[in-house]
Amino acid sequence: xxxxxxxIYQPDSGTPDxxxxxxxxxxxxxxxxxxxxxGVWVFSGGLRPAPAARVVRASGEDVLCTDGPFAEGKEHLxxxxxxxxxxSEVAAEWARRISEITTLPVEVRxxx
Numbered sequence: 509x510x511x512x513x514x515x516i517y518q519p520d521s522g523t524p525d526x527x528x529x530x531x532x533x534x535x536x537x538x539x540x541x542x543x544x545x546x547g548v549w550v551f552s553g554g555l556r557p558a559p560a561a562r563v564v565r566a567s568g569e570d571v572l573c574t575d576g577p578f579a580e581g582k583e584h585l586x587x588x589x590x591x592x593x594x595x596s597e598v599a600a601e602w603a604r605r606i607s608e609i610t611t612l613p614v615e616v617r618x619x620x
Contacts, residue, residue, distance in 0.1 A: 509592050511550060512599035514606060515615040518586035520558055535609045543591060543602060550590040558584035586612075 524532070543549035558577040561584075565572045577584050589606065593599040596616060603614040 509594060510596075511590055511592050511619045512596065513615075513617045513619065514589045514591060514599065514603045515585050515617065516587045516589075516606060516610060517583045517613045517615065518610075519583045521582070532609055536606065539602075539605050539609065540589070543589070548591040548593055548598070548602065550592055552587070552589040554587040555585060557586075583613075 523529070540549060540552060559575075561575075561577045563574045563576070563578045565574075589602070591599055591602055593602070596618060599616050599618075603616045607614045
């Protein structure tokens with residue numbers, strides 16, 4: 509059965525108040541529990557802010573390491589969930605649930 513990455517994109521500026529984040533975290537945990545009960549959940553993880561990223565580029569014997577995200581932008585991948593689903597519409601429904609809770613865009617991409 510195909511697996512899908514549900515990538516959550518968040519703005520680089522500002523963080524919600526702690527009580528707002530606590531509510532979001534509790535609601536996301538409840539959806540994760542539903543995913544587990546449905547047998548679709550594989551793995552979830554949050555990422556540190558984009559400025560903490562490091563890009564490594566190899567060219568022959570040379571390696572260039574730069575601090576910061578690869579792509580410049582105002583929002584970056586902030587977390588993800590991997591699900592197993594029979595088709596993209598099922599994965600998109602879980603993405604919709606996550607997006608409703610976080611109010612953030614969620615990209616759905618199937619693994620090869």
